[in-house]
Amino acid sequence: MAKEKYDFIIIGGGGTGLAAGMYAARLGLKTLILGYTHGSEFPIGGVITTTNIVENYPGFKKISGEDLAKKLEEHARDYELVTIKQELVESVRKSGKIFLLKTKKEEYESRTILFATGTKWKKLEVPGALDFENAGVNYCALCDGPLFKNKTVAIVGGSDSAAKDALVLGEHAKKVYVISRSTLHPEPINMERIKANKKIEVIEGNEVKEVEGDKVVTGVILDKHYKGQKELAVDGLFVAIGHIVLSELAEKLGVKVDKKKEIIINHKTSETNVPGVFAAGDVTDKPFKQLITGVADGCTAAYSAYEYISKEKIK
């Protein structure tokens, strides 16, 4: 079977990958976007498709995550040089200067690779949690916090991320419960901030056993009594029990990752340690992970790939 050849193959069909594809095509690169990776089951458009309302992508005051994803997809599809396929990438290896990709269906060759594989949220596995996703159960405090202005919310998690999310929620909500299975263990600075914030109440050594609601969340049931009762009335529940970084394929290719399994990139260029391999978006060690930053880093990666290919052609 003859392999299809590309200049730039993007693994990951989220906002980052779609924007990178659009930019690469503008630079004349024959580009393939492969939408699926192991562990991720998002449709084309990626994680943003799971967000109800996006208010923080500059240029769109208010748009549904699905509509924004569609706009990014249409933008990429507008270029003939871009092909988008929903195929699960099984392996990537380097042979000389060429990368060989195998999906469940086909094999491809490319001069450069972009990992835009993202992360997935660990889900809260209790009754009601999945049913009320986007109806009070959320995963991104920065994205969805402003929806809970002057409301009461709870956040589940004990990490530094959970603490930081609680602080972000405190900018909007009138009351924030932090529910941690063990003790809350953020960085000291964030612990102090939590203590200094009168809106935030920490409930340690307790768990959410069930999420209640009608059309939207109305409360949670705790495992143990807290202030004499097991029911806590809340308008929203944020889940911050961790991410799974989808960097396994990259790691197998020799790409360096940090302790969190995030791909270490040069933030000026989106390059990884492997020549010809770039990374952008949630899969990287960028501390501030938002759709807009992933999209921009995807564009930067496309430009870096274009520069890399131009150099290689001369050699």
Place this chain on the structure above:
Amino acid sequence: MAKEKYDFIIIGGGGTGLAAGMYAARLGLKTLILGYTHGSEFPIGGVITTTNIVENYPGFKKISGEDLAKKLEEHARDYELVTIKQELVESVRKSGKIFLLKTKKEEYESRTILFATGTKWKKLEVPGALDFENAGVNYCALCDGPLFKNKTVAIVGGSDSAAKDALVLGEHAKKVYVISRSTLHPEPINMERIKANKKIEVIEGNEVKEVEGDKVVTGVILDKHYKGQKELAVDGLFVAIGHIVLSELAEKLGVKVDKKKEIIINHKTSETNVPGVFAAGDVTDKPFKQLITGVADGCTAAYSAYEYISKEKIK
């Protein structure tokens, strides 16, 4: 006169500054955007307002620069915490942990500062060049190159940037003249690329004396004869004779700049060497300067300012 106090003052009202303002407000920061800086006379919206059609801001397949700028402005204005003023900033100094800004009209205090002051293009000062701006005379090959698909264009300039722009134009146009006053002097790698590209023809030791056209550019008049004539028929002219980086105010504050006068930032966080001072967009040493990257770095800067202020409040 009592000084108005802010958490975050953004100097520069272009896309970068507007996006930073929106994000800062979402993080609860009282924010002021000051639109004018010395040397820049752009309206709110910045340099993008001078681009006819923007096709490379992910999410908008095709939009006028003016309309996109308006959307970014409306997005920022949607937040009560954001104030936008068109005042020329005359000085910024640090007093303890507080920054003191003086404009032509007023004085302000802020906990943090973002330089989003951008650059300005050096203009080609020959008859017709200003008249045909956006009607064939352009400054951004990456932005406007695709408008000249299968057309003939000329680019004026002898630097590495001019050479790189010529290569980008070569991805679209059928013919690219590079007109350099002295010899073309790009990085060796780009020189080789130029030589290897059959679409590109270099005219050295010559100058554009006039830009001709009717409603749009039809040609340029050269200073000296080239292949027996002084007139060169082109559909577009790109000007790449350099930028002026608007980093003077920052430098006076002790912010480090590189040889090009670009502000050196941590590309992960948009921090400068001065605590509490951030920079984003065209004024920084980011190699890939596009609206989308400036916008994203502006958002990152807002987040870093929020983090910085939270830490300072605890101390």
